[in-house]
Amino acid sequence: MSQEYSSVELVGDETVKHFTMAVLVAALTAALSQISIPLPGSLPPFSLQPFGMFFAGLLLGPLWGGLALALYILVGVAGVPVFSNGNAGLGYVLVGQGTGGFLVGFLAGAVVAGAIVHRDIDPRDLSTVSVLVQVVGLAAALVVVYAIGVPWLSAVTGLPLVRAATVMLPYVPFDVVKLGIAVAIVEGGYLATR
Amino acid sequence: MLTYQSGATALHRLDPRGKLLVQFGLAIAVVAHPTVPWLVGATLLGLAALAAARLSPLTVFRAYWVVFAVLAVAPLLAGVALGPPWFRVDPALDSLRAVARVVPILFVSAAYLRTTSVRETRAAVQRVVPGKPGQLLGVGMALVVRLFPLVLSDVREVRDAIRARGGERRSPWERARVLVVRSLDRTLARSDRLGVALRARCFAWNPTLPALAFEGRDYPVLALGLALTLSPLL
Numbered sequence: 001m002s003q004e005y006s007s008v009e010l011v012g013d014e015t016v017k018h019f020t021m022a023v024l025v026a027a028l029t030a031a032l033s034q035i036s037i038p039l040p041g042s043l044p045p046f047s048l049q050p051f052g053m054f055f056a057g058l059l060l061g062p063l064w065g066g067l068a069l070a071l072y073i074l075v076g077v078a079g080v081p082v083f084s085n086g087n088a089g090l091g092y093v094l095v096g097q098g099t100g101g102f103l104v105g106f107l108a109g110a111v112v113a114g115a116i117v118h119r120d121i122d123p124r125d126l127s128t129v130s131v132l133v134q135v136v137g138l139a140a141a142l143v144v145v146y147a148i149g150v151p152w153l154s155a156v157t158g159l160p161l162v163r164a165a166t167v168m169l170p171y172v173p174f175d176v177v178k179l180g181i182a183v184a185i186v187e188g189g190y191l192a193t194r
Numbered sequence: 195m196l197t198y199q200s201g202a203t204a205l206h207r208l209d210p211r212g213k214l215l216v217q218f219g220l221a222i223a224v225v226a227h228p229t230v231p232w233l234v235g236a237t238l239l240g241l242a243a244l245a246a247a248r249l250s251p252l253t254v255f256r257a258y259w260v261v262f263a264v265l266a267v268a269p270l271l272a273g274v275a276l277g278p279p280w281f282r283v284d285p286a287l288d289s290l291r292a293v294a295r296v297v298p299i300l301f302v303s304a305a306y307l308r309t310t311s312v313r314e315t316r317a318a319v320q321r322v323v324p325g326k327p328g329q330l331l332g333v334g335m336a337l338v339v340r341l342f343p344l345v346l347s348d349v350r351e352v353r354d355a356i357r358a359r360g361g362e363r364r365s366p367w368e369r370a371r372v373l374v375v376r377s378l379d380r381t382l383a384r385s386d387r388l389g390v391a392l393r394a395r396c397f398a399w400n401p402t403l404p405a406l407a408f409e410g411r412d413y414p415v416l417a418l419g420l421a422l423t424l425s426p427l428l
Contacts, residue, residue, distance in 0.1 A: 009399045016389050016397055019330060023337045024345065024385040028377060030338070031346040035353060035373075037366045046366050051374050071334045078315035079307040080339055081195055085260045088196070090214065091303025094221040095296040097264040155225065157268035158292025160285070167271065181371045190375050191382075 018064040018123070025056050026071035029106075030082035043170075049084065050175055053106040053145070054138055054182040057113025059191065061123035065114040069107035076103075098164075101152020102145055109141030116140055126186055134186060138179045146172070196249075196257045196307045205246045205309040209408055210318040212415035213306050219422025220302055224295040226426035233294055240301030247305035254304040261300070265293045312339055317406055329399055337388070345381055352376040 011019070029052025036045035052072065056065035076082045077090045083103065093100040116137035118124050126134075146168065154164035185191065200206070205213070224236045244251055255262060273286030312335070320332030352373055356362075361369055408416070 008396060011392075011397045011399060013393065016392050019334065020337075020389040020392060021382070021385045023334050024341065024381045024388065026334070026338045027341040027345040028349075028381045030342050031349040032374075032377070034346060035349055037369055037373075039366055046370060048370060048374065055378060067330065067334065070331065071338050074315075074319055074331065074335050075312075075338045075342070078312040078335060078339075079196070079198055079310070080312060080342060082342060086195055087258070087261065089300070089303040089307050090217045091221075091296075091300040091306075092258075092261065094217070094303075095299045097261040098268070156292065156296065157265065157272070158285075158289035159268055159272050163271060177367055178370070181367060181374065185371065185375055185378070188375075190379070 014122075018060060019067075022056075022060055022064045022068040023071065025052060025060065025065075025068040026075070028052055029056070029069065029072045030075065030080075033082060033084050034086065044174075046174060047084070048178075050106070050142075050145075050178050051182060053110045053141060054113065054179070056110035057137060057141055058117060058126060058134065058182065058186060059123065060110075060114060061118040061121060062111045062114035063121045064123065065110040066107060069110045073103055073107060095156050098153040098156035099149065100156070102149035104152070105145035105148035108148060109144045112144050113137040113141035126191060131183060131187060134183050135179070138182060142175050142179065145175075196254070196304050198311045199308055200311075201248065201309065203246060203248055203309060204411070205243070205305060207411065208309075208415055209406060209412040210306075210310050210314045211322060211406070212408070212412045212419060213310060214315075214318060215419030216415060216422065217299070217302050217306060219419040219425070221299050223422040223425045224298065228291060228295070233291070233298075236295070236298035237301075240298030240305075243302045243305035247308045249305060249308050251301065254301055257304065258300055261296075265296055268293050314406075321406055326399060341384065341388075345377075345384070348380045348384075349373070349377045352380070 029049065032048040032051055036047045038045050053069060056068040059065070060068060072082060073093060076088050077093060079088050081088045083092055083096075084099075087096065093103055114123070114137075117126075117129055117134055150165050150168055151161060153159065153168065154161045157164065159167065220236060220239065224232060241251065244254065269286045269289040272289035273281045273283065275282050316332050316335045319335065320328045322328070323331055355376075356369060356372055361372065364372075
């Protein structure tokens with residue numbers, strides 16, 4: 001086993017702070033992927049997975065938010081059962097049940113949301129960001145998720161693009177509700193100390 | 195659930211970078227060549243990978259049963275028409291052909307999961323992505339693997355606490371808000387503690403990793419992965 005004995009180059013405090021938050025947001029995204037809230041009737045369960053992407057973008061900005069979602073996907077590729085229903089593996093991301101595009105979309109969405117909300121590589125204080133900018137950032141993230149996820153679903157399942165979009169249409173209102181909840185959490189001051 | 199099991203099969207001894215490349219290559223190849231001969235060839239390759247990993251196809255079907263159940267619906271959805279004849283066979287067959295491509299990819303992926311430890315994948319990522327980004331990805335993967343069960347336990351605790359206090363009488367949106375706020379709070383507290391712990395332990399850019407080196411047996415696998423990846427250009 002190779003080891004390095006050269007002089008130690010410490011990681012900077014700011015980098016450690018953003019990095020540990022990215023690690024924990026990745027773990028939270030994985031945990032929320034396993035939990036859903038049942039809805040009445042024949043409605044699909046209320047998945048909590050998109051909150052990982054929302055808070056990666058909101059709390060961490062484009063670079064570190066992207067890292068958080070990249071870590072989430074890589075850990076799943078490595079075999080840890082972090083995807084919905086405890087699935088794992090590169091095959092699940094690439095083809096799976098056709099929803100791999102949404103996983104990749106979460107990564108791109110976190111980068112887009114972070115870029116719009118923070119307008120810089122490093123995250124800024126969320127209390128200085130208007131509600132409108134937060135909503136635009138998260139809405140853009142959702143657009144990116146569907147723009148990647150729906151054609152990917154169509155390619156894997158062989159469904160025509162319009163039909164694949166129709167299959168995913170019922171999930172859109174729920175994602176908009178989740179967007180509202182995420183912004184309400186920020187505006188409610190629950191993240192004020194962060 | 196498919197997990198890594200230590201062993202001494204040929205696949206266990208292969209370099210993880212070659213195995214990852216074969217998975218990418220196979221996915222690209224079957225999408226680029228949607229023909230029956232390619233599908234048969236890919237399925238045979240998948241079955242060979244499973245045999246080399248000492249893994250039964252039934253085990254894979256059981257592990258990915260939700261995936262296969264969802265995919266089985268796709269041809270039906272593709273064939274349904276909103277007017278006479280109500281069901282069209284050609285689009286359903288197109289979808290069935292597309293869905294069939296998933297099987298060999300999941301076979302090869304399952305063989306990878308069974309024969310490659312998370313630590314090896316982490317080392318592969320860290321070797322493939324150069325410099326500090328690769329190091330952050332590698333260390334980050336190790337930390338997420340370690341912390342995921344704790345965070346999952348936190349989220350489940352919060353969910354159970356909400357339930358114990360009659361939270362199920364609240365609207366789903368209110369439950370989601372409370373669950374996310376409390377889970378986020380615990381997660382960020384863990385992040386603060388992890389940051390302090392890393393700084394206290396002189397978190398540095400000098401990692402110690404398992405050595406990875408391509409050996410003779412890895413080159414045929416690398417060649418196969420490259421050939422599959424580049425097959426759309428041939």
